[in-house]
Amino acid sequence: xxxxxxxxxxxxLKDVAELAGVSVKTVSNxxxxxxxxxxxxxxxxQRAVDELGYQPNVTARRLRTGRSGVIxxxxxxxxxxxxxxxxVEVIAAARRVGITVLMDDTGGDPAAELxxxxxxxxxxxxxxxxxxxGLDRAALLSRSREIPLVxxxxxxxxxxxxxxxIDNVAGAREVTRHLLDxxxxxxxxxxxxxxxxxxxxxxxxxxxxxxxxxxxxxxxxELLPPVRAYFRPDGASAMRRLLRLPERPDAVFCFNDLLxxxxxxxxxxxxxxxxxxxxxxxxxxxxxAAYAIPSLTTVAPDKRLIAELAVRxxxxxxxxxxxxxxxxxxxxxxxVVRESSTLAR
Amino acid sequence: xxxxxxxxxxxxLKDVAELAGVSVKTVSNxxxxxxxxxxxxxxxxQRAVDELGYQPNVTARRLRTGRSGVIxxxxxxxxxxxxxxxxVEVIAAARRVGITVLMDDTGGDPAAELxxxxxxxxxxxxxxxxxxxGLDRAALLSRSREIPLVxxxxxxxxxxxxxxxIDNVAGAREVTRHLLDxxxxxxxxxxxxxxxxxxxxxxxxxxxxxxxxxxxxxxxxELLPPVRAYFRPDGASAMRRLLRLPERPDAVFCFNDLLxxxxxxxxxxxxxxxxxxxxxxxxxxxxxAAYAIPSLTTVAPDKRLIAELAVRxxxxxxxxxxxxxxxxxxxxxxxVVRESSTLAR
DNA sequence: ACCTTGTATTCTCACGTTGTAGTAGCTGTA
DNA sequence: TACAGCTACTACAACGTGAGAATACAAGGT
Numbered sequence: 241x242x243x244x245x246x247x248x249x250x251x252x253l254k255d256v257a258e259l260a261g262v263s264v265k266t267v268s269n270x271x272x273x274x275x276x277x278x279x280x281x282x283x284x285x286q287r288a289v290d291e292l293g294y295q296p297n298v299t300a301r302r303l304r305t306g307r308s309g310v311i312x313x314x315x316x317x318x319x320x321x322x323x324x325x326x327x328v329e330v331i332a333a334a335r336r337v338g339i340t341v342l343m344d345d346t347g348g349d350p351a352a353e354l355x356x357x358x359x360x361x362x363x364x365x366x367x368x369x370x371x372x373x374g375l376d377r378a379a380l381l382s383r384s385r386e387i388p389l390v391x392x393x394x395x396x397x398x399x400x401x402x403x404x405x406i407d408n409v410a411g412a413r414e415v416t417r418h419l420l421d422x423x424x425x426x427x428x429x430x431x432x433x434x435x436x437x438x439x440x441x442x443x444x445x446x447x448x449x450x451x452x453x454x455x456x457x458x459x460x461x462e463l464l465p466p467v468r469a470y471f472r473p474d475g476a477s478a479m480r481r482l483l484r485l486p487e488r489p490d491a492v493f494c495f496n497d498l499l500x501x502x503x504x505x506x507x508x509x510x511x512x513x514x515x516x517x518x519x520x521x522x523x524x525x526x527x528x529a530a531y532a533i534p535s536l537t538t539v540a541p542d543k544r545l546i547a548e549l550a551v552r553x554x555x556x557x558x559x560x561x562x563x564x565x566x567x568x569x570x571x572x573x574x575x576v577v578r579e580s581s582t583l584a585r
Numbered sequence: 586x587x588x589x590x591x592x593x594x595x596x597x598l599k600d601v602a603e604l605a606g607v608s609v610k611t612v613s614n615x616x617x618x619x620x621x622x623x624x625x626x627x628x629x630x631q632r633a634v635d636e637l638g639y640q641p642n643v644t645a646r647r648l649r650t651g652r653s654g655v656i657x658x659x660x661x662x663x664x665x666x667x668x669x670x671x672x673v674e675v676i677a678a679a680r681r682v683g684i685t686v687l688m689d690d691t692g693g694d695p696a697a698e699l700x701x702x703x704x705x706x707x708x709x710x711x712x713x714x715x716x717x718x719g720l721d722r723a724a725l726l727s728r729s730r731e732i733p734l735v736x737x738x739x740x741x742x743x744x745x746x747x748x749x750x751i752d753n754v755a756g757a758r759e760v761t762r763h764l765l766d767x768x769x770x771x772x773x774x775x776x777x778x779x780x781x782x783x784x785x786x787x788x789x790x791x792x793x794x795x796x797x798x799x800x801x802x803x804x805x806x807e808l809l810p811p812v813r814a815y816f817r818p819d820g821a822s823a824m825r826r827l828l829r830l831p832e833r834p835d836a837v838f839c840f841n842d843l844l845x846x847x848x849x850x851x852x853x854x855x856x857x858x859x860x861x862x863x864x865x866x867x868x869x870x871x872x873x874a875a876y877a878i879p880s881l882t883t884v885a886p887d888k889r890l891i892a893e894l895a896v897r898x899x900x901x902x903x904x905x906x907x908x909x910x911x912x913x914x915x916x917x918x919x920x921v922v923r924e925s926s927t928l929a930r
Numbered sequence: 931a932c933c934t935t936g937t938a939t940t941c942t943c944a945c946g947t948t949g950t951a952g953t954a955g956c957t958g959t960a
Numbered sequence: 961t962a963c964a965g966c967t968a969c970t971a972c973a974a975c976g977t978g979a980g981a982a983t984a985c986a987a988g989g990t
Binding site: 252253254264265268269272274296297299300301302303304305 | 975
Binding site: 250297300308310331335363527532533 | 595642643644648653655663666669673676677680685687709817846849853873877878
């Protein structure tokens with residue numbers, strides 16, 4: 241394979257056409273396969289393409305087709321490990337199909353989310369993948385431009401867009417059941433939000449309740465300290481409140497891993513040993529969960545699959561291969577059992 | 586502000602030109618500021634631009650200028666938190682100046698690194714930011730295409746490209762000195778590589794030696810267990826070897842945070858309390874370092890600044906505002922003191 | 931031999947932008 | 961008045977591609 245030196249210009253359709261002795265459009269037809277080309281011609285062109293190492297000029301193609309090949313990806317909290325890890329997967333999945341991704345951070349602000357969902361956040365984007373937090377159905381219906389949109393996460397914003405999300409109720413139920421199976425009986429939950437619970441909080445609480453009900457255990461409101469947000473400090477302070485109760489819990493289900501890591505730290509500071517004195521489980525399976533001390537039992541969504549599905553959905557809409565109503569896609573999850581919830585092994 | 590509904594086409598230079606009663610090129614000149622435009626005209630055009638909400642069509646501009654607005658960013662180990670965090674900053678910095686970033690993972694393979702550094706890794710990229718691991722000077726000189734290139738990290742590959750990196754020797758020296766100041770005397774180092782040390786290992790070892798020498802302490806080769814790579818398990822197994830020594834170290838300087846987190850875990854498993862029985866410090870200040878139990882003292886490069894400088898350098902080369910020999914840019918660092926190295930507070 | 935039908939290929943143009951070359955209009959000087 | 965020299969603007973072409981219309985050609989039916 242010979243690589244052209246220094247300033248060698250990239251070969252164009254025209255160069256290939258001259259070498260193969262056909263017109264530019266015929267080469268274009270061979271490359272794109274839009275129009276049938278006679279076998280002999282196709283072969284001759286293909287040889288010329290290979291010989292010159294021709295690669296289509298993406299920019300020119302985009303100008304011609306009117307698409308930019310860029311999509312926006314928006315999360316409420318990009319520095320959060322779960323979103324960051326998911327973002328990496330979305331970028332990788334998009335790249336595999338020749339799409340580049342612009343990242344946005346909405347801060348969970350409904351107005352910002354609406355802007356993004358309307359395609360007004362970045363110039364020249366073909367579609368949007370959004371993980372909404374504050375946005376509601378009415379606002380989403382009111383958007384001024386209908387750009388292809390895929391939603392990630394728990395919030396049900398109606399049939400306007402496709403949605404990819406795992407079954408949060410089931411995930412919460414399974415991991416709570418795991419705690420029950422391990423013999424824990426007084427199980428607290430960290431992650432409830434009091435004035436205005438998000439969909440996440442509602443669904444994970446529902447799963448937790450179901451598991452308790454299945455086991456015939458009562459729901460003690462004292463074991464549901466509300467939090468402001470879902471970061472480590474929120475988990476830590478909720479944990480400290482739980483530890484001040486007259487009758488302490490023997491296990492805690494945290495609605496995400498950051499809360500769990502904060503809770504872990506608070507437990508550690510209080511001199512408790514996890515899981516001997518207290519079990520802690522999380523949700524999301526962020527990378528750090530595997531390396532925490534002790535390592536954290538958690539609900540693990542398949543982030544790669546979620547990303548793959550979201551990108552594929554969006555692509556179908558952009559290329560208008562699918563134009564129907566919003567689809568709901570629910571990939572599975574696993575409960576990953578680690579040290580923080582297993583007493584005797 | 587009125588937003589055009591549904592299928593409203595984006596305004597073009599031509600639309601602005603018609604509204605303002607000038608030629609298309611004049612609008613272009615106003616928008617780009619390349620050629621001076623009379624004040625009255627400029628104002629009229631600007632009003633038309635605002636009224637229509639004109640935004641330049643990036644794709645067309647790129648086709649015309651021959652640039653793609655895309656750069657490649659390549660790391661040896663993308664899932665590593667340090668690289669991932671730096672990547673996020675590079676992406677953000679690039680975006681601020683309208684550049685999008687394609688990520689590559691070289692695995693540290695010299696051939697892959699050479700491909701990337703020659704601009705052959707991705708089609709149509711304007712420049713490359715590369716964190717080399719296996720690449721050497723000779724290989725870099727031999728690259729077949731001279732695409733604008735900025736190197737990140739310790740390796741000195743000659744004046745072919747710009748280079749952004751912190752002073753590793755100083756960082757290692759400072760953090761070792763911190764351990765000495767805290768009263769630790771038998772200080773081990775984890776991160777040396779025996780058959781073929783990388784530049785990172787050499788420079789961080791050099792700083793460690795300097796600090797010991799300054800304190801008049803000998804260098805005990807037993808306290809330098811070599812590692813294969815820079816991940817948690819390597820740190821853990823090196824730590825276990827150190828703990829089997831007849832005379833145990835009372836502190837460990839790990840050449841990156843992952844090694845330190847692994848070492849922390851091994852120490853924990855051996856029943857040692859950090860920092861009472863053993864101090865541990867790292868290098869890189871990955872996010873997890875702040876949340877480890879105990880939180881980790883480490884050398885913190887300013888990742889945002891590094892990213893900013895790298896992107897700015899590369900942009901200057903792409904736009905040919907700078908065409909001289911490779912520059913060396915050395916932003917500062919901080920030693921962030923946390924729990925893992927402070928005995929009595 | 932002529933027309934029809936169909937397939938394979940070419941021609942022409944447009945996407946929105948910017949660089950180059952050129953023109954109009956003004957000012958100042960001979 | 962004529963003209964050089966300047967500024968401010970315009971006209972045109974080109975970047976590489978893809979869509980659609982137009983054309984060449986071959987085969988088959990009458």
